Structure formats: structure tokens, C-alpha cells
Amino acid sequence: MSDGAATGAVSSGALISLRGISRHYAAGDALVRALDEVTLEIQAGEFVAIMGQSGSGKTTLMNILGCLDRPTAGNYSIHGEEITTLDRDGRARLRSRTFGFIYQRYNLLESATAQENVELPAIYAGLAKGERGAKAAALLDKLGLGERLGNRPSALSGGQQQRVAVARALVNDPAIVLADEPTGALDSKSGAEVMELLRQLNAEGRTVIVITHDEKVAGHARRQIHISDGKIIKDTGCDTQGAASGSKLPREEVGEGGPVDEMQEAVKMAVRALRVNKFRTILTLLGIIIGVASVVAMLAIGDGSKQKVLDQITAMGTNILMIRPGAPGVRPSSSISTLTSDDATAIAELPNVRAVVPERSGSYTVRYGQIDASVSVNGTNHQMSLVNDWDVVEGSGLTEMDVKRMAPVAVIGQTVKKNFFPNGENPIGKTLLVKNIPFEIIGVLEGKGASPMGSDRDNVVFVPLTTGTVRLFGRSYLSGITAQAVDMAKIEQTEKEITALLMERHKTEDFAVRNSASFIQMATDTQNTLKVLLGAVAAISLLVGGIGVMNIMLVSVTERTREIGVRMATGACTRDILLQFVTEAVVVCVTGGLVGVALGVGIALGANALGTRAILSLPPILMAFTCAVSTGLLFGYLPARKAAHMDPVTALASE
Ligand code: ADP
Ligand code: MG
Numbered sequence: 001m002s003d004g005a006a007t008g009a010v011s012s013g014a015l016i017s018l019r020g021i022s023r024h025y026a027a028g029d030a031l032v033r034a035l036d037e038v039t040l041e042i043q044a045g046e047f048v049a050i051m052g053q054s055g056s057g058k059t060t061l062m063n064i065l066g067c068l069d070r071p072t073a074g075n076y077s078i079h080g081e082e083i084t085t086l087d088r089d090g091r092a093r094l095r096s097r098t099f100g101f102i103y104q105r106y107n108l109l110e111s112a113t114a115q116e117n118v119e120l121p122a123i124y125a126g127l128a129k130g131e132r133g134a135k136a137a138a139l140l141d142k143l144g145l146g147e148r149l150g151n152r153p154s155a156l157s158g159g160q161q162q163r164v165a166v167a168r169a170l171v172n173d174p175a176i177v178l179a180d181e182p183t184g185a186l187d188s189k190s191g192a193e194v195m196e197l198l199r200q201l202n203a204e205g206r207t208v209i210v211i212t213h214d215e216k217v218a219g220h221a222r223r224q225i226h227i228s229d230g231k232i233i234k235d236t237g238c239d240t241q242g243a244a245s246g247s248k249l250p251r252e253e254v255g256e257g258g259p260v261d262e263m264q265e266a267v268k269m270a271v272r273a274l275r276v277n278k279f280r281t282i283l284t285l286l287g288i289i290i291g292v293a294s295v296v297a298m299l300a301i302g303d304g305s306k307q308k309v310l311d312q313i314t315a316m317g318t319n320i321l322m323i324r325p326g327a328p329g330v331r332p333s334s335s336i337s338t339l340t341s342d343d344a345t346a347i348a349e350l351p352n353v354r355a356v357v358p359e360r361s362g363s364y365t366v367r368y369g370q371i372d373a374s375v376s377v378n379g380t381n382h383q384m385s386l387v388n389d390w391d392v393v394e395g396s397g398l399t400e401m402d403v404k405r406m407a408p409v410a411v412i413g414q415t416v417k418k419n420f421f422p423n424g425e426n427p428i429g430k431t432l433l434v435k436n437i438p439f440e441i442i443g444v445l446e447g448k449g450a451s452p453m454g455s456d457r458d459n460v461v462f463v464p465l466t467t468g469t470v471r472l473f474g475r476s477y478l479s480g481i482t483a484q485a486v487d488m489a490k491i492e493q494t495e496k497e498i499t500a501l502l503m504e505r506h507k508t509e510d511f512a513v514r515n516s517a518s519f520i521q522m523a524t525d526t527q528n529t530l531k532v533l534l535g536a537v538a539a540i541s542l543l544v545g546g547i548g549v550m551n552i553m554l555v556s557v558t559e560r561t562r563e564i565g566v567r568m569a570t571g572a573c574t575r576d577i578l579l580q581f582v583t584e585a586v587v588v589c590v591t592g593g594l595v596g597v598a599l600g601v602g603i604a605l606g607a608n609a610l611g612t613r614a615i616l617s618l619p620p621i622l623m624a625f626t627c628a629v630s631t632g633l634l635f636g637y638l639p640a641r642k643a644a645h646m647d648p649v650t651a652l653a654s655e
Contacts, residue, residue, distance in 0.1 A: 014041040015176070015207055015249070016065065021074035023060050023230075034060040035071070036230035043238050044079075044175070045247030047202040048209045049221035057230040058211045059180055065209065066099050066178045067091040068569060068648045079250050089573040096125045096571025098250040100169025102179035106161040107566045107652070108153040108168075111276045112269075114140060115149040118167045123265050124571035125172050132171070139167040143197070159190030166197055168570065175248040177201055179210040183217055195220045205246040262579070270584040273556070281588065284552045288592025288628055289599060291542030295624035296600025297607070297614070298538045302531035304613035309523050319488045320387065321495055321515045323347070323481040323502070328512040337477035338510040341465065344481045346501060352494045355383040357482045358465055360473050366461060367433040368420040375416055376460045377434055379468030385445075387484045395428040395443035402442075403464040408471070410439035413458035414447040432461065437471050439463055491515050542624070545592070546631035553585050553639035564643050565651030577644040585636020586629060593628030597621055 023035040034057045042048055052058050063069035064076065067083060068091075076084050083094060100121075101107075108117045115136045122132035137149055143163045153161050162182060169177055179198060183191030195210075199220055202208040212218050226234035274281045325338040344358035360379040365372050382400045385392060392411060402409050410432055412420075421427050431438045439461070448457040469476050483498065485491045495515050502511050557564070564577060572580075601621070604614040 013043075015044040015046075015079055015247075016040070016042040017075075017077045018064075019075040021064060021071045021076060023057075023064060023069065024072045033230045035064070037074070038227075038230070038232055040225070040232060040235075041238075042207065042209065043247075044207055044249055045202070045205055046207050046209075046223055046238060047199070047221045048207075048223045048225060049218035050209065050211045050225050050227065051213060051215075051218050052227040053213060056228050058213075058227060060230075061227065062178055062180050062209070062211055063649050065176075066101060066569070067095050068652070089575070092124075092568065092571055092573035092576075094250075095569065096121060096172060098174055098176055100172065100174040100177045101569050102162070102165050102169050102177065102182045103652075104181040104184040106153070106158075106165045106185075107562070107569075108161055108164055109563055109566065110153055111272050113150050113152055114145060114156065114164045114167075117153070117164055118171050120171075120567070121168060121570040122171045123262075124567075124573070124576055126262075127172075129261060129264075135171055136167065139170055140164065143167050157190075158186050159193060162186060162190065162194050163197070166194065170201070172571070173248075173251075174206070175250045176207045176209065179208070181211055181213070183212070183214065191217070205248045207247065262576075263583075266579050266583040267587060269580060270587045273560075273584055274587060277556075280552060284548050284588055285592045285595070287545030287548035288542070288589055288631070289545075289596040291538070291545035291631075292593050292596025292624045292628050293599035293603060294541050295535065295538035295627070296597055296616075296621055297603035298534035299531065299620035299624075300600070300604035300614040300616045301607055301612060302527070302534045303615040303617065303620075304607075306524065306527035306531060307615055308613050309527055310520065319485045319491060319516075321483045321485060321491065321498060321513060323483065323498065324512050324514070325478065325480070325510065326512065327509055337475065338506065339478040339481055340476060341469075341478065343502060343505060344478070346505065347481060347483055347498055350494065350497050350501065352486050352490050352497075353483050354486045355387050355484045357381055357383050357387045358478050359384075359480050359482065360465060360468060360477070361479050362473055364434050364472065366416070366420075367436075368430065371420050373416075373419050373459075375434075377468065377472060378460060378462050379465035379473060380462050381465055383484075384462060387482050390448060391446045392443040393446045394426075395441070397443050398462060398464055403466050406466045406470060407464060408437070408439050408467055409442045409464065410434075411443040411445060411462040412441055413445050413460040415456055415458035416461055417444050419459075434461065434463070435472055439467075538624075539627070542627055542631060545628075546589075546635045549585050549588055549632060550635035550639060552588075553581060553636050554642070556584070557581060557639045557643045560643075561646065561651045561654040564646055565648050565654065568646075568648035569652060574644045577646075578640045581640030581643050582633060582636045585640070586632040589628045589632025589636075593625045596628065597625055600624065 018038055018040040021035055021038045022033065025032040025034055038061065050058050050061060060069070064071050067086070071084060074084070075082060078094070078098065083091070086094060109120070112120070115133070118136035118139060119132045122135065127135070137146075140146060140149055143166060145160060145163055145167070148156060148160065153164070156164065177198065182194050182198070186194065195217055198208050198210060208221075210217070210221060218224050223238060224234070224236045225232055323339065323343075339358075341358050344356050347353060348356040357380055362377055363374055364377045366375040366377070380398070381403050382398045384390065385397050395411075397411055398409065401407070412427065412432070417427055420432070421430075427441045427444060430441050432441060433439075445458075445462075451457050463472070483494075485494050492515070495513050498513050502513075503509060567577060567580070601616060604616050607614045
């Protein structure tokens with residue numbers, strides 16, 4: 001398959017075959033021909049030096065050989081496989097299993113130890129953890145760095161760093177080693193050592209291509225290719241004597257490593273990268289922590305205040321209907337005389353009504369012995385305790401018989417007991433004078449505390465409505481009727497029925513019916529609004545935290561462009577880089593989320609201890625945590641994508 005190329009003998013069995021490869025750069029209006037129709041074949045097992053002056057196109061050629069860059073025109077095949085058509089990840093995989101790179105400036109990851117640096121290409125090649133660790137250690141040991149496995153690059157000399165780089169280039173056992181001015185930054189002794197290493201690699205059967213502008217360095221190689229202005233101007237020709245027999249050939253593509261291992265490695269690297277910039281990481285974390293903690297604490301406090309209000313309302317009875325005299329909207333007053341006992345009796349006949357309590361109240365001076373006080377005296381019936389959920393704790397309550405017979409008996413509240421019997425005497429059987437009319441105390445009610453309006457509900461005396469009407473109130477109109485529904489769910493229906501019934505009896509709407517369910521609904525709505533508001537404020541702070549994460553990730557990607565280039569050169573594909581940076585963002589957010597949840601729970605517990613009710617429940621905590629993690633994913637994705645789609649050559653060339 002001879003195509004009459006200008007240089008060397010062309011045979012189809014070549015390891016590397018370039019045909020008419022050009023690489024042009026647009027520099028403003030001018031076109032820079034960094035490579036100009038280069039045709040070149042390299043056999044397996046060769047040791048080639050590419051020489052030329054600075055700017056002649058050596059690095060460009062190397063980048064194309066190493067599949068880091070794509071030619072503008074021409075064909076390139078490795079071991080017969082055309083590779084100019086490969087996509088990004090195809091090239092990454094090819095790099096990973098075929099090439100080992102060595103650079104003038106070593107390009108080691110500063111935050112990783114020597115051993116970890118060497119392991120890097122093996123991670124991307126999918127080698128198991130134990131295996132690659134051992135392999136890296138063995139390689140470093142062989143290169144005389146057995147004592148230096150745990151050292152970071154900054155603790156190594158230039159020569160040592162370059163040997164770490166050589167070990168890294170070898171860890172995937174590549175068929176081809178590419179070295180771009182590997183001795184350029186080294187003193188002559190270290191440089192000679194590195195060249196000797198390369199010679200050994202070639203002797204082991206690897207194809208070695210080394211770029212240099214140093215004649216002495218080039219002297220180690222068995223073939224010299226000179227380039228100038230992007231063209232090959234001299235080629236000493238193929239010479240594979242002594243190494244050709246056992247020459248390594250590129251490996252076939254092998255399976256990827258397990259995803260668990262890959263994740264583990266990504267997390268480890270993320271934690272390390274975050275540690276490098278501790279202060280910055282802490283500030284970013286703080287954003288997430290504050291966001292999550294405020295969501296957790298705010299929602300707990302919101303729930304607490306809602307529950308408190310609900311409890312207060314429920315204490316008033318939830319299946320209760322209140323009928324007041326006076327048209328709806330008119331302020332109830334004792335002078336409005338529209339409701340009667342007969343109305344109450346009629347309401348009691350309705351379905352879904354369990355109990356009806358007519359009530360007439362007035363304020364009277366009550367006297368016992370030498371003591372007198374102003375007390376609210378309420379005429380009521382035997383169902384008062386049941387409907388108002390107000391138990392008798394001493395003696396007994398009013399009976400149906402008491403009501404029927406207009407018995408002069410009274411049940412007193414705790415304040416009345418305290419005021420009239422301050423020395424702890426038993427009030428049962430004693431006689432109170434209300435408007436000078438004697439009432440025998442038959443029972444004492446439990447303490448009820450202050451009403452929502454602040455009045456003392458325990459400063460009260462209950463007497464049978466019948467007795468009260470005749471002896472005290474004089475008139476038979478009621479100050480209200482309280483009805484208790486059987487089925488809470490039908491309370492709206494019952495309210496309608498009561499309204500209809502009273503309309504029929506009164507012919508005009510001179511009464512108002514209210515049910516506490518609608519009141520509860522209103523209070524719940526208000527509290528929910530409050531909760532949503534608190535939640536929104538908290539969510540905004542979480543969002544701000546997320547933007548902080550994104551900001552820091554963008555900076556991180558920019559700062560670590562070179563690292564990204566190194567990772568790509570060592571075989572990382574788009575997904576690996578994406579995973580790497582997304583993992584960093586997620587690690588920040590998961591850590592921030594956990595600390596934030598702990599802080600939020602702490603704040604809620606603290607609030608409880610200080611008397612502000614807060615209810616912690618799992619859903620808001622899970623929600624806040626999930627939000628934090630998705631914030632990480634969401635805001636980490638864009639910078640990670642940016643990193644993953646960088647051009648390896650540009651990334652490597654960055655400062
Ligand atoms: P060498 O490695 O031999 O010093 P290079 O291969 O780096 O040379 O560069 C060859 C030519 O291509 C130089 O003239 C250089 O300015 C140009 N060149 C290299 N990379 C770029 C680029 N990204 N954009 C524009 N011109 C470039
Ligand atoms: Mg160069």
C-alpha cells in the first residue's frame with residue numbers, strides 16, 4: 001500500500017502511520033501551519049527523537065500522536081486502526097490503553113502523593129484499587145522512589161518528580177511512551193538518568209518517542225527526525241534492531257472498572273481537592289449550612305406555632321356549633337332578645353345533634369359568710385360539662401332533675417372556690433347567696449384558665465337555667481345556645497339545618513350560627529401561610545448557598561485547568577471529569593447538609609428549651625437535605641460540564 005510518501009519506507013505493518021497530517025491555527029488574520037502535511041511511519045519498538053527549534057511544531061506533532069489533539073487534515077492510524085474519526089471519549093480510552101505521557105514540567109497533581117499520582121491513569125483504566133496501589137508502589141520502587149511513596153510533589157526534587165511522572169506513564173503498561181522535552185527542566189545528571197530510563201523502556205519493547213532540541217539527548221535515540229516550520233526536513237530512518245522481536249503492541253479495549261470503585265475514588269479526590277483550599281471550602285460550606293439549618297429550624301418553629309394555635313382551638317371543642325342572638329355581623333349583647341329555650345329544645349331534635357346547652361349569663365354579686373365578690377352566673381343545663389368538655393372534680397354536676405325541678409343548686413368554678421373558701425374548707429353542701437337568693441353548692445369544676453380574650457373562666461357559678469330564669473334573670477331570653485354535633489364531618493350540614501330551623505321559627509335572621517371547624521380552618525390557613533413564608537425565606541438562603549457553591553466550583557475549574565488537562569492526558573474521559581467536579585460540589589453540599597441538619601435540629605431544640613414551641617419532623621429535614629444535595633448536583637453540573645468539555649491541549653498548556 002505504497003502512497004509514495006516523501007520520507008522513509010512505507011509498510012502497512014507500521015505501529016504509527018501519519019499521512020499528510022496538517023495542523024493549522026488561526027492567529028488573527030494569519031494562518032499558522034504548526035504542522036504542514038507530515039507523513040511519517042514509526043514501527044513498534046523504535047526509539048525516536050523528534051528534534052527542531054522552538055516553535056517548529058514538535059509539541060503539536062506530539063499532541064496529535066498522543067491523540068490529545070486532532071489534525072486539521074490528514075490520516076492517522078495506530079496499528080492499522082484509523083483514529084482521526086474517533087470521538088472525544090474514544091480518544092480518551094485509546095490514550096488510556098496505548099500511551100504514557102512524560103512532560104517537561106512533570107505535570108503532577110500537587111495535592112496527591114507520589115503513589116496516588118502514579119495510580120491516576122490506572123483509575124481511569126478501571127484497575128481495581130489494591131492492584132493499582134501495588135503496581136504504583138512497585139514501579140516507584142523500581143525507579144528508586146520506594147521511600148517516597150507518600151510524598152507530595154512539592155517535597156520531591158525535579159529529578160524525582162520526573163521519575164514519578166515516568167512511573168505514571170508506565171502504570172498502564174503502554175505500548176508507546178511519549179516524552180516532550182523530558183530533560184528540559186532537569187540538571188544534566190538527572191536528565192541523563194531519565195534518558196537512561198527511557199532507553200530501558202525501549203529495551204523492554206516499548207516504542208519511545210522523545211522530543212528534544214538537545215543533540216546530546218537525541219543521541220540516545222536510534223532514529224532522529226528533524227522538523228522545521230511544521231515539515232519533516234530530515235529523517236535518519238527506521239532502526240528497530242535489538243528491540244523489534246518483543247515489541248509491545250497496543251492493547252485491545254478492555255472493560256471499565258466498577259462504578260463503586262470509581263465513585264469512591266472520586267469522593268476521595270474531591271475531599272482532597274476541598275482540603276487544599278480549607279478556608280474557601282469552609283466559607284462555601286457555611287452558605288449551605290445556614291441554608292439547611294434555617295429550613296429545618298424555620299419549618300420546625302412554623303409547625304410548632306401552628307400546633308400551638310390548633311391546640312388552643314381544639315381545647316374549645318371542634319364539633320361545636322355556637323348560636324348567638326342578633327343578626328350575623330351584629331355584635332352579640334345580652335340586650336338582644338331573640339333566642340329562647342324552646343329554640344334550644346327544637347335544635348336538640350335535629351339529626352347529628354348530640355347535646356344542646358342553652359345559656360343565659362349575667363354578672364352578680366355573690367356572697368358567702370363575710371365574703372362577697374362579683375361573679376359570672378350562668379344558667380345552663382345538665383349537658384354543660386359534656387359540651388364544654390368541662391369536668392366536675394368535686395361533688396356532682398347539674399342533673400336533668402335539677403333543671404326540671406328548678407332546684408336552687410350551683411356548681412362553682414375554681415376561682416369562686418378559692419375566693420370563698422380560702423382556708424381549704426369543703427364547699428360542697430355550703431350555701432352561696434346570689435342576689436340574696438340561696439343556692440346550695442353541689443359541685444366544683446376543674447380549672448379552665450383564662451379565655452382567649454383574657455377573662456378568667458373559672459370565676460363562674462353555674463345554676464339550672466330554669467332556676468336562674470325565675471329567680472335571677474327575670475327574662476327567658478338566652479345569651480346563647482351551644483350545640484354539639486355527633487359527626488364532625490357533617491358539621492356544615494348541621495349548621496345549615498339549624499339556620500333553616502331557626503329561620504322557620506323566627507321568620508327573620510336575628511341570630512348567627514358559627515362552627516369552630518371554620519375557625520380552625522382559618523387559623524390553620526393563617527399558620528400555613530406563615531410557614532410557607534418562613535420556608536420561602538429559608539429556601540432563598542439555600543439557593544444563595546447553592547450559588548456560592550457554583551461560584552466556587554467555577555473558580556476551582558479555572559484554577560485547576562492544568563489538572564484537568566493532566567487527567568485527560570492520563571485517560572480520563574468526559575464522564576470521569578464530570579463525575580470528579582460534580583462529586584466535589586456534592587461532597588460540599590452533603591457535608592453542609594449534614595451539619596446544617598444538625599444545627600437546625602439544635603436550634604429547634606434550643607427554641608423548645610427557651611419556651612418557643614418547635615416541632616421537628618422527618619419530612620422537612622429530609623426535604624432540606626435533599627435540596628442541599630440537589631443544589632450541589634444542579635450548581636455543580638455547569639462548572640463540571642465546562643471542565644469536562646475543555647480541550648486537553650489547551651488545558652495542559654494553561655498556567
Ligand atoms: P514547539 O513545541 O516545536 O516549540 P509548537 O508545536 O508548540 O512548537 O508550536 C508550533 C507553532 O504553532 C508555533 O508557531 C506556535 O506559535 C503555534 N501554535 C501552537 N499552539 C498554538 C495555538 N493553540 N494557537 C495558535 N498557534 C499555536
Ligand atoms: Mg514544545
